[in-house]
Amino acid sequence: MADQFDVIVVGAGTAGCALASRLSEDPNRRVLLLEAGGDDNDPRVATPATFGALTNTRFDWGFRTGPQDHLSKRQINYPRGRGIGGTGSINYMIYLRGHPSDYDTWQQLGATGWGWEDVLPFFRKAENWQGSGQTDVHGETGPLTVTEQSEKSPLTEIFLSACRQAGIPFNDDLNGEDIEGCGYFPATLQDNKRGSTARTYLRSATDRDNLTVATGATVLGFVMEGKRVLGINYIARGQVRRAVAPETVLSAGAVGSPHLLQISGIGPAELLQSVGVEVRHNLPGVGENLQDHLHYRSRWEIDKPLTFFGRTAEDLAEAQRQFEEGRGPLTTNHFESGAFLKSNPGVEAPDIELLMIPFYVSLGAPEMRPPDRHGFTISGFPTRPRSTGRIAIVSDNPLDRPMIDPGYLSDPADIDLMLACIAQARRVVSQEAFADLRPREISPGPDLTNEEDLIANIREVSSTSWHPVGSCRMGQDKNAVVAPDLKVHGLDGLSIADASVMPRMNTGHPQAPVIMIAEKAADLIAARA
Numbered sequence: 001m002a003d004q005f006d007v008i009v010v011g012a013g014t015a016g017c018a019l020a021s022r023l024s025e026d027p028n029r030r031v032l033l034l035e036a037g038g039d040d041n042d043p044r045v046a047t048p049a050t051f052g053a054l055t056n057t058r059f060d061w062g063f064r065t066g067p068q069d070h071l072s073k074r075q076i077n078y079p080r081g082r083g084i085g086g087t088g089s090i091n092y093m094i095y096l097r098g099h100p101s102d103y104d105t106w107q108q109l110g111a112t113g114w115g116w117e118d119v120l121p122f123f124r125k126a127e128n129w130q131g132s133g134q135t136d137v138h139g140e141t142g143p144l145t146v147t148e149q150s151e152k153s154p155l156t157e158i159f160l161s162a163c164r165q166a167g168i169p170f171n172d173d174l175n176g177e178d179i180e181g182c183g184y185f186p187a188t189l190q191d192n193k194r195g196s197t198a199r200t201y202l203r204s205a206t207d208r209d210n211l212t213v214a215t216g217a218t219v220l221g222f223v224m225e226g227k228r229v230l231g232i233n234y235i236a237r238g239q240v241r242r243a244v245a246p247e248t249v250l251s252a253g254a255v256g257s258p259h260l261l262q263i264s265g266i267g268p269a270e271l272l273q274s275v276g277v278e279v280r281h282n283l284p285g286v287g288e289n290l291q292d293h294l295h296y297r298s299r300w301e302i303d304k305p306l307t308f309f310g311r312t313a314e315d316l317a318e319a320q321r322q323f324e325e326g327r328g329p330l331t332t333n334h335f336e337s338g339a340f341l342k343s344n345p346g347v348e349a350p351d352i353e354l355l356m357i358p359f360y361v362s363l364g365a366p367e368m369r370p371p372d373r374h375g376f377t378i379s380g381f382p383t384r385p386r387s388t389g390r391i392a393i394v395s396d397n398p399l400d401r402p403m404i405d406p407g408y409l410s411d412p413a414d415i416d417l418m419l420a421c422i423a424q425a426r427r428v429v430s431q432e433a434f435a436d437l438r439p440r441e442i443s444p445g446p447d448l449t450n451e452e453d454l455i456a457n458i459r460e461v462s463s464t465s466w467h468p469v470g471s472c473r474m475g476q477d478k479n480a481v482v483a484p485d486l487k488v489h490g491l492d493g494l495s496i497a498d499a500s501v502m503p504r505m506n507t508g509h510p511q512a513p514v515i516m517i518a519e520k521a522a523d524l525i526a527a528r529a
């Protein structure tokens, strides 16, 4: 016997929580939200400053990429959130929507109705904007609080002064229509705690009788009749169960969504046949077009004790006590400022992003560890990478992990921009504002100056920015996976709403567009009903 709903949402991540919450506003619509992981009740989830402690825990699928051809054959840890809130429960909470031309590009690539003017109302609908900037491009009544950190590091101000000295203008709204310049990075913080879509949208919806949230429920594949998707099979507490609905929405993320399609026989025929999966619907683009921001961390050591390193157990206990009152150093997500730059004046939108991290990021295995000295880190990445990769099933067992190949640096143009990130970070730190600190460059290191050595170093140490998108691209060509109404091409009853449908990476960070996609999906689904 199958359980019957009006809409099934697969994956209670950033998109899934927002979508299920919006859809269940109509008391006549019965919504099932299924999540493989567990709840998000853990102080580490709530505490912005301890985000790094959540990878490789029950909140993380713990994926790893295949060996990267252009990164010295290294395999990169590739965290993806698992549990209520999904990746929004482990992310760094930065809220940067990108440049208006990102969305106009989506539209040009076939995502009709997703240009900037079309998507702006859905960003606004989500936002309870408390940052600076013009209000006509920001919403003030949405469920998602977007705000600056209430207590910032002194290194944040030093960085912003140095940027100004380097000729990078201060921009008081990096979510406005012109995002070039340096400024404060707003974050999704609710009362100085993590403000994921689970802790905002979903919390306000959980007592609705028409919304069923099932945790520990791993979806195994779709129930299909010809080209119609009738529902899903899932496993919960060791039992395989079935749920059916006229509409199933896949919100399993940029890894989970293409994986679930492929395992259900929806994807590139050749790939499916190669692992013994029956082809139900040949859709060559499923899993292709995977994009991510490759990340280089330039790091400096300082003597002045301006960072959290070396604090005693008493300091930490006091910080914890303050946090319970909604204040103090644990309320920051650390990513308080950064800059969007153009590598040359001819580019349409900033193609480089710098992120100031006001502590020394220790690298090694795992890739990020707690700081081992005072210092700071300026991360950088090309905002609109050209390199693409793919997600591909490796067997017909739904519980086997897919192969993840982000194809980092497969397009040589990205290497030039990685070099530009390092050059810009060095230029900022060479300004007068940093002079008092006498920063000592640790990486790339003062000896690495020529291009060849720098490129070798980039290949040796760069890592993910945790921003996979695009693996079920929206569009209207033969390789597109979903149409602009988010329905899977050639199938009835199945749509996708998450990071995977983004045709191109945004010039910022993906959680903001993912939430916008969920808002627009709710509208599209309501209109269909």
Ligand SMILES: Cc1cc2nc3c(=O)[nH]c(=O)nc-3n(C[C@H](O)[C@H](O)[C@H](O)COP(=O)(O)OP(=O)(O)OC[C@H]3O[C@@H](n4cnc5c(N)ncnc54)[C@H](O)[C@@H]3O)c2cc1C
Pocket: 010, 011, 012, 013, 014, 015, 016, 034, 035, 036, 037, 079, 080, 081, 082, 083, 084, 085, 086, 087, 088, 090, 091, 092, 093, 094, 095, 096, 217, 218, 219, 220, 251, 252, 253, 254, 256, 257, 260, 465, 466, 467, 468, 498, 499, 500, 509, 510, 511, 512, 514
């Ligand atoms: C460490 C880290 C830091 C980040 N920092 C930022 C940041 O500061 N700002 C920003 O904008 N972005 C950031 N991101 C990226 C951002 O969080 C993601 O792009 C966004 O959360 C993706 O949302 P989603 O809904 O597409 O997927 P997810 O939030 O990953 O949701 C997918 C959900 O589906 C579930 N699922 C998957 N498969 C199945 C299955 N078979 N059955 C049932 N459930 C399933 C998963 O468990 C998960 O809960 C960060 C990411 C990471 C990992």
